[in-house]
Amino acid sequence: MxxxxxxxxxxxxxxxxxxxxxxxxxxxxxxxxxxxxxxxxxxxxxxxxxxxxxxxxxxxxxxxxxxxxRLLGKEVEEKGNDYLITVASGEDWPSFVEWCVDHDYYGIENLAMIPGCVGSSPIQNIGAYGLELKDICESVEYLDLNTLTIKKLEHSECRFGYRDSIFKQELKDQVIITAVILRLSKIWQPLLSYGPLSQFNATSNTAKDIFLKVCEIRSNKLPDPRLLGNAGSFFKNPIISNDHYCLLKEKYPELPAYEFGENKKIAAGWLIDNAGLKGFQINDASVHKDQALVLVNNGNATSSDILSLANHIKTKVYELYQIDLEHEVRFYSGSKETSLTELF
Ligand SMILES: Cc1cc2nc3c(=O)[nH]c(=O)nc-3n(C[C@H](O)[C@H](O)[C@H](O)COP(=O)(O)OP(=O)(O)OC[C@H]3O[C@@H](n4cnc5c(N)ncnc54)[C@H](O)[C@@H]3O)c2cc1C
The missing domain is CATH 3.30.43.10 (Uridine Diphospho-n-acetylenolpyruvylglucosamine Reductase, domain 2)
Structure with a gap:
């Protein structure tokens, strides 16, 4: 250490x-x-x-x-048409995805360029471009902080949900993820359901093409945290009932929504943008000028600036649409995790 x-x-x-x-x-x-x-x-x-x-x-x-x-290491085991890859939790996720693409381990390319460590990926079940970690995760190995022994949870025990898992619920503060075991394929079967990827096809395009396209879209769309401080999507896309959606749709015919079981998942970025908050600024914290779901530190923002901005957005969104936004970003105050609701 x-x-x-x-x-x-x-x-x-x-x-x-x-x-x-x-x-x-x-x-x-x-x-x-x-x-x-x-x-x-x-x-x-x-x-x-x-x-x-x-x-x-x-x-x-x-x-x-x-x-x-900073736990490092990768091990690859062949299993029929699949590869089981055990990755130490401190490996850098974006570099790991690129390494998989370069070795023809298929099925992870849509998750390119998501900043963070491998060990954090199951916690909120990271997702992008139609793919979530849960779709390729075989099991998760962790250190049980009560017994200081290594344990393992199989996929079905991780209780993955939308930006959620057992690691944010029952096992919160109880474990440290030490490795993630992924099941990737030897057979190239791209996932092209997400709009900008639909121009590609499995016969004439490679995993590298998809990877590069995802990187290109993300670089154009999202601010680079090394240049402009941010934590990606600040809020989760809210899930609302169909009745609530129908009422809102009458008022806002453009409201984008996706089926989510019996409910609807609403694009939080649209709600914020439609509230006129793109570019809205409190001191040095602002809503990104192109991406309403991303809050940025323009240089000297304090955590209070970011929190005031987030609370302003949450209040405005509730006033307009009666939707209670939940933040995806994890907050720490003093020695504990906290939330906007607790702070305001
Ligand atoms: C520009 C940008 C774009 C992003 N795009 C996406 C996206 O497309 N999709 C998406 O899902 N997310 C996205 N995110 C969010 C972020 O990349 C992911 O949540 C990522 O998994 C965070 O990894 P991290 O290592 O930085 O986590 P950290 O911020 O370091 O940790 C997050 C939480 O996990 C806990 N934790 C960390 N490591 C461990 C461990 N080994 N064991 C137990 N607990 C642990 C921490 O205590 C904390 O509570 C984006 C963020 C940015 C900045």
């Missing part, structure tokens, strides 16, 4: 919020994690595992130890 000489969290969260932790430690092995969690020296401190901090907002100084996950 490596105890960092700095306490500054700014380089470790994609919003580039300038807050401190009591201590920052890099864990490079499972044993490091066990040592940190069992150490007498750190026993009184709260410990927070962090990947790349690209789904995290520090709402003040973190009163505890931030443990950066």
């Amino acid at each position: 490596k105890i960092l000489p700095t306490k500054m969290l700014k380089p470790y969260n994609s919003f580039s919020i300038d807050e401190n932790a009591e201590l920052i430690i890099e864990a490079e092995t499972t044993q490091d994690l066990i040592d940190i969690w069992s150490s007498e020296k750190y026993s009184k401190s709260v410990k927070l595992p962090l990947g790349r901090g690209s789904n995290t907002l520090f709402c003040g100084p973190f009163e505890g130890i931030v443990v950066l996950n």
Whole structure:
């Protein structure tokens, strides 16, 4: 393990919020994690595992130890027409996806360029361009923080949902994901249901073509956190009843919606844009000028600026559509996780 000489969290969260932790430690092995969690020296401190901090907002100084996950390694096993790939949780997700594409391990290409560590991917069941982590996840290995032993959950036990899993529910704060086991294919079967990908086909296009297209769309659409602090989609797309949708549709005929079981999933970005909030700014925090679902730090935004902006959006959206937006980004205040509802 490596105890960092700095306490500054700014380089470790994609919003580039300038807050401190009591201590920052890099864990490079499972044993490091066990040592940190069992150490007498750190026993009184709260410990927070962090990947790349690209789904995290520090709402003040973190009163505890931030443990950066740097567990590395990949193992590939052939299973008939599939590959089972065991990836250590500290591997960088975007680099891992590119590595799979370069090795002809098919089925992951739509999830290109999602910032973060592999170990964070099952937590909110990351998704993009018609594919979710759950579609390729075989099982998840974790360190049980109560017993400090390694355990494994099979796909069906992970209770994946839309931006959700058991790791955000019953197992929240109880585990550290140490590896993710993915099932990828030897057979090229692209997933092209998402609009801009429908121009491609399985015979004349390769996985690399899809990968490059997804990278191109994402680079044009989303601000690069290295240049403009952000955490991707700030809010989840809300799920509302059909009755609620029909009422809104009368008032807003353009309202985009997708079937979601017996309900409808509504595009949160449209709700925010239609509320006239694109570009809306509080101090140095603003709604991105092109992507209403992305809140950005224009340089010197504080967490209070981001929170005030998020709360303003939530209030406005509720007033207009009676929809309660839920944030996808995880908030930490003091030594605990918190939420907009708790803070305002
Ligand atoms: C520009 C941009 C685009 C994005 N696009 C998408 C997208 O298309 N789809 C999508 O789903 N998301 C997207 N996101 C969100 C983000 O990339 C994902 O949520 C990603 O999985 C976060 O990974 P991370 O390692 O940075 O997580 P972190 O922010 O470091 O951690 C997130 C949470 O998981 C916990 N955690 C981290 N590692 C572990 C572990 N090993 N064990 C247990 N708990 C852990 C942390 O304590 C925290 O609560 C985007 C973000 C950005 C900045």
